[in-house]
Amino acid sequence: MKPKKYVTALFIVAVLLCTLNVTAFAHDVPDLTKEGSISITMKYQGKAVSGGMLTLYRVGDVHEEDGNYDFVLNSDFAGSGVALSDLSSAELPDTLTQYAEKQKLPGITQDIGSDGKVSFQNVSPGLYLIVQNKAAEGYNKAESFLVSLPYMENGSYVYNVDASPKVELEKEPAKPVTPGKPDPSLPQTGQLNWPIPVLVIAGLLLFSFGWALRFRKRSTGYEG
Template identity: 35%
Template sequence: MKRTDLKKHAAALLLMLCLLAVSALPAFATSANIKLTDRNGDPMTGTIRVRLYDEASQKALRGGELTIYRVAEVQRKNGDLSFEYCGDFYGCGIELGDLNDLGDSSLAGRLLDYLAPGSEGTVQAVDNDGNAVFEDLELGLYLVAQTKASAGYKAVNPFLVSLPLAEDGQWLYDVDASPKVGAYTPETPETPDTPSTPVSPDGPSTPATPDFPDAPNEPSTPADTDTPAQPGRPANPALPKTGQLNWPVPVMAVSGLLLFAFGWTLDRRYRTV
């Protein structure tokens, strides 16, 4: 019984070791099959194709520019592959960490912030189909940033691309990348410029006022030399205009005479009776 149990345990342990070896085969295969040089011994090159596409509106983003920077180069030491910082990023001290999720923009953002102003990268315009293609690139880890946003959209977040890229146990030297596009921003129509008034070399001039005919001179009221002027009052104060008219005076006088005559006539008639 004891010998049988020992055989069972040994068989189970052997099965576990076989499973571990099988699961590790793709990693060893990809590490062994990577090509860092071509048949002539020249360094291998690759291509990165970036496509900007809005899944919500089902349309490609047109215009704008993408810039890529080579962050690290591929190194193989004792059969192990690793990225080593190079160029503008050499000695940056930023931990690369786990690169399984290259779409994580946190690491890409830190690397982009590290770049010194004026750092040179490879620039490509985004065509009408939303594509930007970078060809004949050295192998390594690349930082992709949108240095000019597409029309109507915010710039995409920076991201990293590995060249070559391990996929299904193989190394891809022609890599496609489709990052999440930036937020949609409706375009505001431009306001036409208001034409400016030409300025004379001698400075702005005031437009001339058209000439008006001179008003006839009004006769002046002779000053009253006998009455001295009082402080705060003009020498010849004018009467305020009240709007009174003179024509009702004779009308009322005639009306009164008529009423008087009519009453006198009635009075004599009553007395006669």
């Protein structure tokens, strides 16, 4: 290879290496000092449902190692013994919820507004557990779920998280009514049936007494 071509080749390789380095280190880095928010809208068949309460628990802290970020259990939940390696696990939120309730861990509780919304403000980066500890009237409790703040979307970190798509309520099943038995939710008129036999007997006695008096009068008149 001629010296000129050799120099050109080295220059091209150097440019490619620089480009790769820029690409590798140009990814977004989370700002762990920045606060955000977590908003939830309780829905049933696409419509907002008001009533009930939601509680927010901080489960994990952000951990950084060699430019990689993940979560580790904080001091409140360290005793739960769960692993945060698979945040998509369906059993993980339930296990953490049971642990929080058993240990009576502190959380932030808010009432669900008339628009079906709850918004937790000034939330620092971390992993959070959302628990519905009181359901809206006529509905079942929503299943607990995890939310990370911030979370990655289209290559950038988002600090104002909308968790609404993760929540879909279910209505309570209708209470079955046993055939032959009155529905306890209906007015109970059956308790008024007891005077009927008494009234029938009383009517027969009065009828018999009337006939006896009439017969006696007739008998008296005949003898006179």
